[in-house]
Amino acid sequence: MALIVQKYGGTSVGTIERIKAVAERVKGYRDAGNQVVVVVSAMSGETNKLIGLAQEISENPSPREMDVLVSTGEQVTIALLSMALQAAGVEARSYTGAQVCILTDAAHSKARISDIDDARVRADLNEGRVVVVAGFQGVDQQGNITTLGRGGSDTTAVAMAAALKADECQIFTDVDGVYTTDPRIEPKARKLDRITFEEMLEMASLGSKVLQIRSVEFAGKYNVPLRVLSSFEEGGEGTLITLEDESVEQAKISGIAFNRDEAKLSIKGVPDQPGVAFSILGPVARANVEVDMIIQNIAQDDTTDFTFTVHRNDYKKAKEILENTARELKAREVIGDDKIVKISIVGVGMRSHAGIASTMFEALAREGINIRMISTSEIKISVVVDEKYLELGVRTLHEAFNLAEAAG
Ligand code: ADP
Ligand code: ASP
Ligand code: MG
Numbered sequence: 001m002a003l004i005v006q007k008y009g010g011t012s013v014g015t016i017e018r019i020k021a022v023a024e025r026v027k028g029y030r031d032a033g034n035q036v037v038v039v040v041s042a043m044s045g046e047t048n049k050l051i052g053l054a055q056e057i058s059e060n061p062s063p064r065e066m067d068v069l070v071s072t073g074e075q076v077t078i079a080l081l082s083m084a085l086q087a088a089g090v091e092a093r094s095y096t097g098a099q100v101c102i103l104t105d106a107a108h109s110k111a112r113i114s115d116i117d118d119a120r121v122r123a124d125l126n127e128g129r130v131v132v133v134a135g136f137q138g139v140d141q142q143g144n145i146t147t148l149g150r151g152g153s154d155t156t157a158v159a160m161a162a163a164l165k166a167d168e169c170q171i172f173t174d175v176d177g178v179y180t181t182d183p184r185i186e187p188k189a190r191k192l193d194r195i196t197f198e199e200m201l202e203m204a205s206l207g208s209k210v211l212q213i214r215s216v217e218f219a220g221k222y223n224v225p226l227r228v229l230s231s232f233e234e235g236g237e238g239t240l241i242t243l244e245d246e247s248v249e250q251a252k253i254s255g256i257a258f259n260r261d262e263a264k265l266s267i268k269g270v271p272d273q274p275g276v277a278f279s280i281l282g283p284v285a286r287a288n289v290e291v292d293m294i295i296q297n298i299a300q301d302d303t304t305d306f307t308f309t310v311h312r313n314d315y316k317k318a319k320e321i322l323e324n325t326a327r328e329l330k331a332r333e334v335i336g337d338d339k340i341v342k343i344s345i346v347g348v349g350m351r352s353h354a355g356i357a358s359t360m361f362e363a364l365a366r367e368g369i370n371i372r373m374i375s376t377s378e379i380k381i382s383v384v385v386d387e388k389y390l391e392l393g394v395r396t397l398h399e400a401f402n403l404a405e406a407a408g
Contacts (some may be wrong), residue, residue, distance in 0.1 A: 042073025
């Protein structure tokens, strides 16, 4: 008998028919002798709809009330799925995040799980029940409802699996695994049988929303066996996220990620002197705006240009801050562009292979795609390009690194 935590995303519970299909699948696992805990998201589109309602009232609603609001989507699906299980003859019980004591910090809309009290869930499992838990939500020390950030049900599932020491955490979604890149952008993308935690973490951080970043962090930290599978198809093995396996010859590049949520800002003609980076980025950080890539050009005439990227949602705010800084520093001008994207190639095999960057840059050049910024780390290379080149850029790199064909 195994203990399995399964998570079903928004599309997988998007209609009553789909919820009934999920109940049948869960019943299958239970009837095969497994103990099953199910984590569900809100029905697809629901969380966005709730956010839209709040925005009709205020541009800047209270973070506490936002979490009370957006957490309701998952309360609907836990009840409906439990009813569907019961209708299929399976004993089931639903719980909100607060009811199973998914304890988090108080950072509304991006809370981190600190503890889970698994007693109630274990008691139900021992009674032979399927336990259905609301994803995405928790409760802070003061009893306030919190949420874990968009896509947070993945993290709820992995955290439940870690707390229960489950044999596997299965993420059921609308694709049958993790692909070399988003199959919606490149139909030739290939499903990976395995990917390392390290690579998956990099892919997720660089924009592949198939798994929430924190869920991968959590799975790596607590060594939770994690698998991504299709909720629409039967019998596939999906993709297993594993520790690095040194016996397997690593492909140089295992995937391509991209992020559309980027914007770039430049401040030009700032004095080239100590402390200038701090004067520019200090106020940005104080406004809670996260900065991703940073470039400072070599100085000419004792002045320099400084460019960085932020989340597109923070673009306006960051630009206003930078314009103030520009006045203080007597900089020449501030320019911005929120029609850019970041495309990244990821692979642990990159460490031991020279020439990956030149292959990447050559392929983009051949298609006339201008690279606006570059950043590298041990296992990734990212470039910023104009938004209109997203599809072409991803497909060009997929081709250049032969990702449609399995390695070796
Ligand atoms: P869910 O609602 O089940 O959580 P998501 O929409 O969050 O589903 O994640 C699944 C989607 O992730 C897929 O439909 C796919 O378009 C997208 N995706 C992005 N990158 C990848 C990738 N490398 N492999 C598979 N899917 C990806
Ligand atoms: N319903 C939440 C969202 O749309 C959480 C999730 O789906 O994982 O982001
Ligand atoms: Mg998701």
